[in-house]
Amino acid sequence: MTTLDIDLTDVAHGGSAVGRAEDGRVVFARFGLPGERVRVQVTGQRSTLIRGDVVEVLSNPSEHRVDLVWPEAGPLGVGGADLGHVAFDYQAEWKSHVLATTLGRIGGRDLQEHFAEQGLSPRVAALPGDAETSGWATRTRIEFVVGEDGRPAMYRDSSHELMGVASFPLAVEEIGELDLFGGWRSWWKPGERVKALAPSGSDPALFVGGDVWWAPGMRADEVVREDVVVGGELYAYQVHAGGFWQVHRAAAASLIELVMRGAKVQPGDRVVELYSGAGLLTQPLAVATGEAGAVYAMEATREAVDDARANLRDLPWARTRAARIDAHALEGVNGDVVVADPPRAGLGTELAAMLGEAKVGRIVLVSCDPASMARDVAVMRGCGRKATFFEAVDIFPNTHHFECVTVVE
Numbered sequence: 001m002t003t004l005d006i007d008l009t010d011v012a013h014g015g016s017a018v019g020r021a022e023d024g025r026v027v028f029a030r031f032g033l034p035g036e037r038v039r040v041q042v043t044g045q046r047s048t049l050i051r052g053d054v055v056e057v058l059s060n061p062s063e064h065r066v067d068l069v070w071p072e073a074g075p076l077g078v079g080g081a082d083l084g085h086v087a088f089d090y091q092a093e094w095k096s097h098v099l100a101t102t103l104g105r106i107g108g109r110d111l112q113e114h115f116a117e118q119g120l121s122p123r124v125a126a127l128p129g130d131a132e133t134s135g136w137a138t139r140t141r142i143e144f145v146v147g148e149d150g151r152p153a154m155y156r157d158s159s160h161e162l163m164g165v166a167s168f169p170l171a172v173e174e175i176g177e178l179d180l181f182g183g184w185r186s187w188w189k190p191g192e193r194v195k196a197l198a199p200s201g202s203d204p205a206l207f208v209g210g211d212v213w214w215a216p217g218m219r220a221d222e223v224v225r226e227d228v229v230v231g232g233e234l235y236a237y238q239v240h241a242g243g244f245w246q247v248h249r250a251a252a253a254s255l256i257e258l259v260m261r262g263a264k265v266q267p268g269d270r271v272v273e274l275y276s277g278a279g280l281l282t283q284p285l286a287v288a289t290g291e292a293g294a295v296y297a298m299e300a301t302r303e304a305v306d307d308a309r310a311n312l313r314d315l316p317w318a319r320t321r322a323a324r325i326d327a328h329a330l331e332g333v334n335g336d337v338v339v340a341d342p343p344r345a346g347l348g349t350e351l352a353a354m355l356g357e358a359k360v361g362r363i364v365l366v367s368c369d370p371a372s373m374a375r376d377v378a379v380m381r382g383c384g385r386k387a388t389f390f391e392a393v394d395i396f397p398n399t400h401h402f403e404c405v406t407v408v409e
């Protein structure tokens, strides 16, 4: 067991605080805070860097350090709450700092200066209501694996080793109704992957082995209902229990609000939506274009497209196609507005350049990784476009993740 004693000076993208070892290598230390002198247990190393977890604060404990609400997800524990040791208010500072430095590191000085000139602030805002629970009890979806003893387990961070867990503090209270630590033990099988969900419009359910259950051996519908209220408007959705949906209980409404504010869709507009999932954004976009306009949405997952079609039943000018988005699919793409919500890897330089150069008025990019956001926006800048809107929102409290919405025109 190798340990190092170091001073932490900064924070890095990915959830670690940063310091330097005596041999000059950069140390990425999870569960540390800048200003602290800490003992780090090394969990991995290369010729240029060392990774580890803070197992002891030796001196200068940070005023922003809090006791771990979920100790099993602390140092040397399971992944999933790598900012669980950081005071809720300071998580926004941490993430804003990472966002600003990532903009510069990936997009260069030009992108940082461009954001400043455009009056765009790289700040990450907490979701309303989260301060009350310090961001705990906010997730309507949690995933785990059944351990050898039949109890819920998760993987130790960056490893294939399963560790039993005794609670899920990130889950909303309603998930407790499933009694995950009760009668399922003799029913589900070790090694099975389980998703527990508490949809806003249906009873809590468990997705395991491709089926949906509300209690051991008691089947539930394979689709659940999600109701999202934004500005007094209700958007209602069906979603396959195993399919993608935003995990934070307020994330769906927040993303609709931000995307619609940035997209400025007018009646009669032609909108192209990429990576549209079950149609979370497609529905409000179609309401905004009205029947004089059109929304063309693309999504790779068949089940999500089935959900989206059901969700757009009353808005027939919105059409969804099951298709992989690649350079071929985007050839000749055009419209008033393109909305893209890709997975963590972002659009990539090729697709970002295609969109940047396309006959499209406004591109709304939803990014769950600041590095891919900075790269994609920098590529579109290189096509002569300007960033005109930027908001970042903390839809993953107690982890290093957050979401960005950028508009490029």
Ligand SMILES: C[S@@+](CC[C@H](N)C(=O)[O-])C[C@H]1O[C@@H](n2cnc3c(N)ncnc32)[C@H](O)[C@@H]1O
Residues within 6 Å of the ligand: 244, 245, 246, 255, 275, 276, 277, 278, 279, 280, 281, 298, 299, 300, 301, 304, 323, 324, 325, 326, 341, 342, 343
């Ligand atoms: C971050 S989710 C966003 C979905 C939706 N906007 C929402 O918020 O619910 C990204 C979606 O992209 C889809 N996807 C990933 N790669 C894709 C590809 N190459 N082509 C089409 N869809 C893809 C996934 O299935 C997923 O539904």
